[in-house]
Amino acid sequence: xxxATQLEKRSQIDRRGFLRVSASAxxxxxxxxxxxxxxxxxxxxxxxxxxxxxxxxxxxxxxxGKILITVNRLEFGQGVQTSLPMILADEMDADWxxxxxxxxxxxxxxxxxxxxxxxxxxxxxxxxSFGQYRELGARTRAMLxxxxxxxWHVSPDQCRTENSVVFGxxxxxxxxxxxxxDAARKPIPEKARLKNPSEFRIIGKKVxxxxxxxxxxxSLKFGLDLDLPGMKTxxxxxxxxxxxxxxxxxxxxxxxxxxxxxxxEIPLTKGSGxxxxxxxxxxxxxxxxxxxxxxxxxxxxxxxxxxxWSSYKELAHKPGNVAxxxxxxxxxxxxxxxxxxVAEYEFPYLAHAPMEPLNATVRFNGDRAEAWVPxxxxxxxxxxxxxxxxxxxxxxxxxxxxxxxxxxxxxxIDAHVPREAALIAKxxxxxxxxxVWTREDDVRGGYYRPMHAHRVEIGIGPDGLPAAxxxxxxxxxxxxxxxxxxxxxxxxxxxxxxGTSDTSYNVPNFHVSVHHPTLNVPVLWWxxxxxxxxxxxMETLIDELATRAKMDPIAYRRRLLKADAKKLRxxxxxxxxxxxxxxxxxxxxxxxxxxxxSFGTAVACAVEVSIENKRPKIHRVTVAVNCxxxxxxxxxxxxxxxxxxxxxxxxxxxxxxxFKDGRVEQRNFDGYTxxxxxxxxxxxxxxxxxxGEAPTGCGEPPVPVISPAVVNALAKLTGKRYRxxxxxxx
Amino acid sequence: xxxxxxxxxxxRKQVNVDPSTPLLWVLREELNMTGTKYGCGISACxxxxxxxxxxxxxxxxxxxxxxxxxxxxxxxxIGADPVGRTVQxxxxxxxxxxxxxxxxxxxxxxxxxxKATPKPTDANIEESMGGNLCRCATYVRIREAIKSASQxxx
Numbered sequence: 001x002x003x004a005t006q007l008e009k010r011s012q013i014d015r016r017g018f019l020r021v022s023a024s025a026x027x028x029x030x031x032x033x034x035x036x037x038x039x040x041x042x043x044x045x046x047x048x049x050x051x052x053x054x055x056x057x058x059x060x061x062x063x064x065g066k067i068l069i070t071v072n073r074l075e076f077g078q079g080v081q082t083s084l085p086m087i088l089a090d091e092m093d094a095d096w097x098x099x100x101x102x103x104x105x106x107x108x109x110x111x112x113x114x115x116x117x118x119x120x121x122x123x124x125x126x127x128x129s130f131g132q133y134r135e136l137g138a139r140t141r142a143m144l145x146x147x148x149x150x151x152w153h154v155s156p157d158q159c160r161t162e163n164s165v166v167f168g169x170x171x172x173x174x175x176x177x178x179x180x181x182d183a184a185r186k187p188i189p190e191k192a193r194l195k196n197p198s199e200f201r202i203i204g205k206k207v208x209x210x211x212x213x214x215x216x217x218x219s220l221k222f223g224l225d226l227d228l229p230g231m232k233t234x235x236x237x238x239x240x241x242x243x244x245x246x247x248x249x250x251x252x253x254x255x256x257x258x259x260x261x262x263x264x265e266i267p268l269t270k271g272s273g274x275x276x277x278x279x280x281x282x283x284x285x286x287x288x289x290x291x292x293x294x295x296x297x298x299x300x301x302x303x304x305x306x307x308x309w310s311s312y313k314e315l316a317h318k319p320g321n322v323a324x325x326x327x328x329x330x331x332x333x334x335x336x337x338x339x340x341x342v343a344e345y346e347f348p349y350l351a352h353a354p355m356e357p358l359n360a361t362v363r364f365n366g367d368r369a370e371a372w373v374p375x376x377x378x379x380x381x382x383x384x385x386x387x388x389x390x391x392x393x394x395x396x397x398x399x400x401x402x403x404x405x406x407x408x409x410x411x412x413i414d415a416h417v418p419r420e421a422a423l424i425a426k427x428x429x430x431x432x433x434x435x436v437w438t439r440e441d442d443v444r445g446g447y448y449r450p451m452h453a454h455r456v457e458i459g460i461g462p463d464g465l466p467a468a469x470x471x472x473x474x475x476x477x478x479x480x481x482x483x484x485x486x487x488x489x490x491x492x493x494x495x496x497x498x499g500t501s502d503t504s505y506n507v508p509n510f511h512v513s514v515h516h517p518t519l520n521v522p523v524l525w526w527x528x529x530x531x532x533x534x535x536x537x538m539e540t541l542i543d544e545l546a547t548r549a550k551m552d553p554i555a556y557r558r559r560l561l562k563a564d565a566k567k568l569r570x571x572x573x574x575x576x577x578x579x580x581x582x583x584x585x586x587x588x589x590x591x592x593x594x595x596x597x598s599f600g601t602a603v604a605c606a607v608e609v610s611i612e613n614k615r616p617k618i619h620r621v622t623v624a625v626n627c628x629x630x631x632x633x634x635x636x637x638x639x640x641x642x643x644x645x646x647x648x649x650x651x652x653x654x655x656x657x658x659f660k661d662g663r664v665e666q667r668n669f670d671g672y673t674x675x676x677x678x679x680x681x682x683x684x685x686x687x688x689x690x691x692g693e694a695p696t697g698c699g700e701p702p703v704p705v706i707s708p709a710v711v712n713a714l715a716k717l718t719g720k721r722y723r724x725x726x727x728x729x730x
Numbered sequence: 731x732x733x734x735x736x737x738x739x740x741x742r743k744q745v746n747v748d749p750s751t752p753l754l755w756v757l758r759e760e761l762n763m764t765g766t767k768y769g770c771g772i773s774a775c776x777x778x779x780x781x782x783x784x785x786x787x788x789x790x791x792x793x794x795x796x797x798x799x800x801x802x803x804x805x806x807x808i809g810a811d812p813v814g815r816t817v818q819x820x821x822x823x824x825x826x827x828x829x830x831x832x833x834x835x836x837x838x839x840x841x842x843x844x845k846a847t848p849k850p851t852d853a854n855i856e857e858s859m860g861g862n863l864c865r866c867a868t869y870v871r872i873r874e875a876i877k878s879a880s881q882x883x884x
Contacts (some may be wrong), residue, residue: 008736077866079831097784174807218765218805222831225764258731258748281768282748282755355777355831402781404767405865439770545803584775634825638871645867669774669863678856680869 008333033193045205058136059111061180065164067092068100068643070598072118073125074376075103075211076354076403076410078699079635082210086632087126089636090202092144093427094176095164098378101210106378106398117379121411121525123599123697126631129242129409132657137251138192140183148174155651164278197692203466206634212323223374224359229690232261234424235284235436237274237291241662242446242520243300245272250292259283263291268421269416271522272573277425281436301520302662308451309346312474312517316344316455318511320472323501327509328710331468341548342454346724347475347533348656349448350526350649356404358437358445360421362685364389364429369396373418374403376411378511384415388422395437407527407646412447414483416551443672444664448657449526450476452496454537464549467558473497473534476523477516491516495525497703499677504565505542505557505595521659527643528700531598532650535704536711536725539594543712544721553593553712567602568628570689574604574624576689581606581622583633589619592713594705601627602698605644607681609713614729616651616710618681623705626689636698637686643702645680651707652679655726681706738763739807743831750796753776756794757804765834769863773837776862779835780804786842786858805834806807813883814841820879828866840876850881 002132060068069088075081088094104110104118114128141161148166149156151174159168164176197203214220239245251263251274259279267274274291278284332340362385369389375381375398380567382398389396402412410417421435437445452475461467477493479485487494493515494501501512526532546556554576563570566579570596585591588610595604605623609616623640628637649655654673658665666672711722718730736743738761745760752771757763757780766789769777773788780789781803808814817840827833836859843881845851850858855876864872 072863079828167751208822208825209827211830212825212827213818215833216821216835216837218808220830222762222767224768225758227762227764280755280759282751282759286748353865355767355775355829355863357768368801403806405829407865433732441771541880596798620798638825641862641870642867645866645869648867669770669773670772674862674863674865675867676863677859677869677872680867682852682873684870 007095019611024131025494036549059140061176061345065177066098066100067164067176068102068103069095071101071675072104072129073405074120074340074374074400074403074410076120076374076376076406078639081208082207083126083632083635084205085210086131086202087130087133088137090200091134092141092673093161093163097165097348103400103402103676105482106382106402107186111379115272117377119224119379119411120376121408122603123700127600128695130631132192135192135260136570138194139189142189142192143183143186144176144179147179148184151182173666178235192487203631203677204629206580207632208634220402222356222404223361223372224356224436226372226401226434227610228361228363231434231588232277232279232428233281233419233434233436234275235285235438236266236420237276237288237293238268238441238445239271239295239297240271241297241300242303242522243270244297245653246274246293246297247296248294249274253290254287255288257283257290259288262428263287264427266420269414275303277424277433283554285438297662300446303519303659304661305658309453312451314454315342315474315515315517316453316472320515323492323497323514325511325648329511331509332457332459332470335468339460341458341460341541343723345396345454347452347539347650348658348725349451349521350655351443351448351657352407352409352526353442353672353674354403354407354409357442358409358417359435360418361432361434362418362474363426363432364422365423366429367395369425370402371396371418372399374401374410375418376406378412380413380417381415384419385422388419403687408525409447412524413484431639440667443666443668444524447524448521450478450523451531452533454533455535456541460539460545464545464551466545469511470509471500471512472514473500473514474517475522478523478525495530498530499598500538501596503538504562504568506562507562527646528703531596531700531704535594535596536708539596539705539708540711540721540723541592543715545707557595568597568604568686570626571595571602571604571624574687574689575622576608578622578624578685581608581620590713590716592708592709592711592716594712596704598701598704600696601700601701603705605709607706607709607713609710609717611717611730615653616714616730618648618710620683621706622685622687624687626691627698627701628691628693630688631695633688636688637696640686640702641684643699644684645675647681647703647706648675650725651710652726653729732795736793736797736802737800739804743751745794745849747794749793751794752832753780753794753797753802754790754794757789763806767831767834769832776835776839777832779838779862781838781842786839790793794795805838808838808875809842811841813844816882817844817879820875820882824870824875825866825870825873826875828868832862836864836872840879843876844880844883850876850882
């Protein structure tokens with residue numbers, strides 16, 4: 001498998017070319033099976049499907065027996081390069097040991113069947129493509145059976161399949177590879193019987209990742225590892241304040257460096273920057289460091305974190321645009337002050353900081369272009385490159401490269417990184433240009449989880465349950481000023497209040513409103529989006545209420561949940577059942593609980609914490625998950641073990657991006673510090689609720705629960721409530 | 731520009747680069763060995779970890795001019811070492827990787843740890859692996875894989 005994967009990767013460009021030739025040659029000499037866009041992907045209320053380009057496919061049965069399955073998503077850690085092929089291979093009855101997976105280039109056929117663009121986001125890869133990949137597998141199987149039945153002059157009903165072989169009456173059998181050529185000439189069946197879940201052989205099993213070995217021996221190529229003949233490396237000097245532009249520059253010392261080829265100004269989404277192009281990264285970096293740039297920073301905002309907090313907190317005292325208004329707005333006034341809680345929260349800007357710095361490679365040949373991008377938003381990135389180069393999107397051949405993380409950062413609506421690469425490639429016509437954002441560019445470059453202030457007033461009823469709830473959220477809108485702005489309803493960007501406005505807790509008088517200040521700091525979805533701060537607020541307050549009511553935190557939550565919150569109830573039950581975390585908690589440690597539902601997946605966790613070196617030490621997490629059918633329980637386990645660790649980012653002492661006089665005060669991992677091994681949970685036990693329901697996502701749902709659970713444990717140890725992030729020294 | 735002779739994975743290599751060029755970029759761009767990763771450039775993340783004289787070293791801050799003929803081992807060469815191969819196999823067996831970008835550096839640090847401390851405690855692991863950032867936070871499985879490799883090497 002390892003050698004084959006490497007071979008596939010090396011010959012990727014050539015073979016894609018071959019695939020297209022072969023498809024138009026209707027089979028040709030080599031055995032290939034192609035399937036068109038599934039019919040169900042064209043249904044619903046989306047725009048009518050556009051022309052399919054290129055005529056690529058999902059399944060390629062090779063004559064050596066290998067089955068190449070194309071993955072319509074970026075692989076950047078979440079495991080879809082394994083789990084999507086599992087789904088197709090299962091319905092197809094393929095021999096899993098012979099399956100190879102590859103990432104799809106940009107093409108209409110690979111668009112998300114629900115979202116209508118090619119992308120990874122919203123934890124939708126499995127949720128949206130489960131049915132699609134099952135259908136594709138089942139139809140492929142039906143075509144192989146039809147070919148075998150024809151060959152043997154028997155009815156398809158008399159044939160069965162197993163491990164890439166069709167079996168017929170009288171001990172007849174034929175391998176898929178032998179049948180593929182004939183099968184490719186069969187019409188694609190409009191309907192094919194899907195397996196009964198009891199017939200699944202691969203789905204639901206713990207299957208190891210297909211991309212492990214090449215990621216452990218250094219052979220897997222990420223976007224940043226790309227090397228093309230004659231390729232140049234570009235680095236851009238960005239303005240120190242968002243929106244600034246180049247007024248003048250002196251590049252004499254920069255150009256004196258060996259290997260530096262070009263220095264020129266390029267427009268940015270806002271303002272402008274200076275691009276340095278060199279033969280190698282190091283020369284480009286040295287040259288950029290030596291540029292003398294006179295920046296025009298007039299007429300633009302200069303954000304300052306302390307001023308922003310003051311204005312955000314002031315705003316939080318006034319009602320904003322109404323997200324939810326349920327029950328009596330005056331109910332609070334009837335509750336005595338001693339039965340009220342007033343809580344103010346602070347959440348800073350957060351950078352995604354994926355391990356692989358941002359990059360994009362583009363070659364422009366005048367009437368065509370080719371791009372290699374680790375992209376979460378292939379459709380947007382391809383369109384942006386085409387726009388910059390004056391081409392149609394289909395004139396840009398777009399390769400999806402493996403990405404070293406992303407967490408939302410490679411899903412930008414303005415496609416600013418590929419856009420910069422295209423602007424530079426346009427000037428260097430014919431030369432492939434790899435644009436690299438250094439870590440400093442990444443940390444200082446914006447597109448952050450927005451900072452937020454929350455102000456919550458809760459009136460507690462005689463039963464200890466919240467009787468009235470007033471909640472004001474302040475934070476920049478992710479969607480304002482983008483083509484998705486039409487999703488803002490009544491001045492409310494749902495991504496700012498998700499997890500609060502749609503809470504599963506039953507509060508009779510419940511009022512949530514939001515202010516969206518506008519500011520020149522670019523903001524972006526950060527793994528689990530609005531749930532990062534909303535779950536923290538909800539789950540710390542519910543914990544406080546439970547403590548005040550002297551009730552068990554799980555029992556309190558169960559009592560408060562709405563009747564239809566079945567998934568959340570199921571995970572709380574499972575967490576209670578796996579009760580080892582309750583007993584034998586060593587001295588100096590405490591257990592905190594939190595639960596939250598996001599992206600259709602419910603999660604509950606119990607976290608055992610102590611304080612070491614003034615920081616929380618997370619010894620053990622017990623986590624219960626309901627994600628519907630777990631397609632690959634091993635992936636679910638991994639996503640939860642590590643996703644909880646990712647969620648610790650917002651507790652880190654240096655887990656904040658801050659501004660002074662318009663400038664970002666951090667520059668690299670020394671100033672903005674994500675969790676290292678010592679900060680992450682030592683042990684994580686993952687328990688999955690058995691379910692036959694449609695699968696839901698696992699990429700984002702682990703993130704929101706961990707930080708509230710940790711501070712709920714800290715509250716038991718110190719008696720204090722923690723409402724300001726990042727978490728100060730304890 | 732100056733010419734340097736390097737000893738990489740037991741092979742003699744010649745490169746012609748600026749003396750300030752970090753070993754990381756010599757490996758990646760002159761020798762086309764891209765398994766060693768760029769993550770931060772300031773030795774804060776460990777993605778660029780190689781073995782220099784057998785010691786886990788951040789290649790992003792070691793200029794080529796300081797290397798001489800000291801032996802360099804990278805992720806591409808560590809599989810030839812029995813401990814290295816065992817650690818890589820444990821990583822695959824425990825399904826450690828997610829995005830995988832940091833794992834070259836994690837593996838190089840883990841091999842150095844196990845060579846010095848064949849039976850590491852959690853505290854040893856936290857100390858030796860403490861500078862290797864994994865943004866996916868696969869740390870639970872990294873611990874498991876190190877302990878598993880340690881068992882295998884008994």
